[in-house]
Amino acid sequence: MSRIPNVSLSNGVLMPAAVFGVYQIRDLKECQKAVEDAIAAGYRAIDTAASYGNEAAVGHAIKACGLDRRELFITTKLWVEDASEEGARRAIDRSLDLLGLDYLDLYLIHQPVGDVYGAWRTMQSFYQNKILRAIGVSNFASDRFIDFAHHNAICPHVNQIEINPFCQQQETLPILNKFGTTPVAWAPFAEGKNNLFTHPTLESIAHRYERTVGQIVLRYVHQLGAVVIAKTVRPERMVENLNIFDFELEEDDMKRIAALDTNTSQFFSHRDPKIIEWMCSRHIEH
Numbered sequence: 624m625s626r627i628p629n630v631s632l633s634n635g636v637l638m639p640a641a642v643f644g645v646y647q648i649r650d651l652k653e654c655q656k657a658v659e660d661a662i663a664a665g666y667r668a669i670d671t672a673a674s675y676g677n678e679a680a681v682g683h684a685i686k687a688c689g690l691d692r693r694e695l696f697i698t699t700k701l702w703v704e705d706a707s708e709e710g711a712r713r714a715i716d717r718s719l720d721l722l723g724l725d726y727l728d729l730y731l732i733h734q735p736v737g738d739v740y741g742a743w744r745t746m747q748s749f750y751q752n753k754i755l756r757a758i759g760v761s762n763f764a765s766d767r768f769i770d771f772a773h774h775n776a777i778c779p780h781v782n783q784i785e786i787n788p789f790c791q792q793q794e795t796l797p798i799l800n801k802f803g804t805t806p807v808a809w810a811p812f813a814e815g816k817n818n819l820f821t822h823p824t825l826e827s828i829a830h831r832y833e834r835t836v837g838q839i840v841l842r843y844v845h846q847l848g849a850v851v852i853a854k855t856v857r858p859e860r861m862v863e864n865l866n867i868f869d870f871e872l873e874e875d876d877m878k879r880i881a882a883l884d885t886n887t888s889q890f891f892s893h894r895d896p897k898i899i900e901w902m903c904s905r906h907i908e909h
């Protein structure tokens with residue numbers, strides 16, 4: 624397997640460039656097995672969230688894998704109902720408890736909704752106390768991100784956003800770069816939407832490099848400068864999705880994939896009032 628490189632966050636913390644994601648693996652036994660398989664395949668970074676309802680399963684897998692805690696990079700996220708100064712305190716404690724950990728490598732505000740400034744003040748103080756090694760945001764569009772970055776003591780170390788061939792964030796990436804914030808790509812495969820895995824352009828490039836479409840897509844997002852998070856429950860795909868660091872896409876192929884961008888989310892808009900209403904009213908049972 625090709626070695627997974629590290630990316631240095633703006634505070635010097637090293638984050639693996641390939642992360643295993645557990646969104647929509649709701650069955651807790653299946654989630655624990657997937658994380659154990661992912662670690663066996665070579666993953667060292669896991670991405671979960673309070674809202675995924677599977678932090679405890681991730682915690683069981685961390686314990687069962689037998690690796691030294693310092694070899695792992697664990698990310699989880701704050702849901703909207705806890706986006707406040709006091710709520711973030713509760714949420715961080717709860718996530719640590721469910722994961723069975725005494726520190727997190729990265730903690731993110733999941734959505735740009737709620738009292739995110741209050742939540743960030745708490746996160747900054749947990750960061751100063753070394754309970755969070757790095758802190759960041761997720762789903763912050765450029766305008767929200769610039770405002771937030773300018774009006775807090777600590778600029779987010781990470782912004783986790785949707786990045787895939789159909790939604791490439793070409794406007795956002797240079798802005799994050801300017802602030803020293805590392806982009807992390809969720810849904811790099813767009814969850815297979817738009818027939819991504821059988822797209823003729825991606826298939827023809829995959830054929831030339833003797834790689835799979837999945838590997839071409841992950842390599843493309845890596846070459847855009849983002850950390851990639853991929854989800855699969857199949858061990859053979861975990862290995863496949865990690866084998867992207869021993870080849871490079873040439874400029875012409877980068878351009879062909881750049882041309883697939885529709886500059887539109889494959890899921891939903893963070894400016895849709897119905898989506899914001901849903902986020903504001905969603906309660907998570909723990």
Ligand SMILES: NC(=O)c1ccc[n+]([C@@H]2O[C@H](COP(=O)([O-])OP(=O)(O)OC[C@H]3O[C@@H](n4cnc5c(N)ncnc54)[C@H](OP(=O)(O)O)[C@@H]3O)[C@@H](O)[C@H]2O)c1
Pocket residue numbers: 643644645646647670671733761762783784808809810811812813814815820835837838852853854855856857860863864
């Ligand atoms: N911050 C946020 O708001 C946010 C939102 C969404 C996701 N995320 C994070 O990002 C992670 C990844 O995103 P995602 O899970 O939404 O979608 P994704 O990784 O783009 O796609 C996952 C889908 O692709 C399939 N797949 C994976 N590898 C494959 C391969 N090599 N060949 C063919 N099919 C493959 C999986 O099926 P199988 O499982 O059957 O293999 C699954 O259906 C999440 O798990 C989560 O950690 C964050």
